[in-house]
Amino acid sequence: MTDDAATTAHIPVLLVEVLDLLAPGPGERFVDGTVGAGGHAQAILDRCGPDGRLLGLDADPQALQAAGERLRAYGERVTLVHANYGQLGDVAPAQGFAPADGVLLDLGLSSRQLADPARGFSFQGDGPLDMRLDPRQTDTAADLVNHAAPDELQRIIAEYGEERQARRITQAIAASRPLHTTAELVQVIDRATGGRRGQRIHPATRTFQALRIAVNDELGNLERGLNAAIDLLAPGGRLAVIAFHSLEDRLVKHTLQRESRDCICPPRAPVCTCGHQARLALLTRKPIRPTPAEVARNPRSRSARLRAARKLGTP
Ligand SMILES: C[S@@+](CC[C@H](N)C(=O)[O-])C[C@H]1O[C@@H](n2cnc3c(N)ncnc32)[C@H](O)[C@@H]1O
Known part of the structure; x- marks a missing residue:
């Protein structure tokens, strides 16, 4: 190995x-x-x-x-x-x-899967906003981030990420579209939430979880x-x-x-x-x-x- x-x-x-x-x-x-x-x-x-x-x-x-x-x-x-x-x-x-x-x-x-930046699951490292488990599936996280109606995106981030700052994050994403990479998305979330500021988890954790849940139903x-x-x-x-x-x-x-x-x-x-x-x-x-x-x-x-x-x- x-x-x-x-x-x-x-x-x-x-x-x-x-x-x-x-x-x-x-x-x-x-x-x-x-x-x-x-x-x-x-x-x-x-x-x-x-x-x-x-x-x-x-x-x-x-x-x-x-x-x-x-x-x-x-x-x-x-x-x-x-x-x-x-x-x-x-x-x-x-x-x-x-x-x-x-x-x-x-x-x-x-x-x-988490460690491979090319899959786009992780907010650490940089890769395409993909997040599909199955490559036969057509819609990626980039499709969702760039084309979903802001209301729908906010619902996904709030519901599937249990993210209290979903509105703020969605507004920031909508204002920065199109986004193509995980690093770009992390930057937008960081700016919208004011960065880590002593939080236990990284500020992008919940949004990444939400997108992954939605992309893969x-x-x-x-x-x-x-x-x-x-x-x-x-x-x-x-x-x-x-x-x-x-x-x-x-x-x-x-x-x-x-x-x-x-x-x-x-x-x-x-x-x-x-x-x-x-x-x-x-x-x-x-x-x-x-x-x-x-x-x-x-x-x-x-x-x-x-x-x-x-x-x-x-x-
Ligand atoms: C935590 S890993 C499983 C590890 C495994 N138990 C082992 O000991 O090696 C989860 C696996 O489930 C697969 N997976 C996730 N959601 C799935 C789904 N809806 N249908 C089939 N496979 C899925 C992922 O691709 C991943 O390989």
Whole structure:
């Protein structure tokens, strides 16, 4: 491994905890919807050998290639598909992975994607305003920044970035368009917000997160992916999801809570009219967070929150 590769190598987050919850057993079938560099996938394959199988999806063909190299030794036990986990409901049955014994979603970006300025995800370093996970997609962050109506841009930055200065930042962007590079955008945000001024996080953090979520429809895909994953699980099958920001985690928490309840009528409804039936049992009441030792070893893990559930029914 070169020095460069060593510093950007992706370390799987909450690995021990994920394995405890997914509990892979011999011969079982797993779906990793975010296979990335294949770290979690490899550990799952080691646990479900000698004949357990894994389907790995990634929206990013570069990530899929890295996973292919890492998992080559597992031969036909691994199937890799360039796809969005929002399409899990079509891809998994087509590949013979329905029902599945476990599904993992490790959301967000890998260290490698973040570290590559050419991808435009990071406000450190300079690169094109791209931010697409999947190059087949046409709209980039530059399209959004330069062509979205200011109201829409402000909504995106406020809602997806949870940025209190969204109005000010949007006005500054609108006055400086067109912007082509991440460094240009950082400069505009710095000027609009008065720079770092003792803040804990960089002033561009929230805007970059918002644009990335919008460009990749992260929340829409997560909602589709979670519902498909729950449908896909065999009775007794396990779902584990690692979220890295509060919008993702909220969606995961609400979906798992809703699917673990027999009635989802409004709390004041006198009688149940929804007919909803629980499909899941929660395996985590509160999200699992990395230990201080893991955060020290892998700072990228610091915002990770892991939630898991088991599909109801007898296997
Ligand atoms: C945090 S990394 C996963 C790392 C992996 N668990 C490992 O141990 O190497 C997240 C991966 O999910 C992919 N990804 C993000 N959103 C996706 C989506 N909607 N569909 C498919 N892949 C997605 C990213 O391209 C990235 O490779």
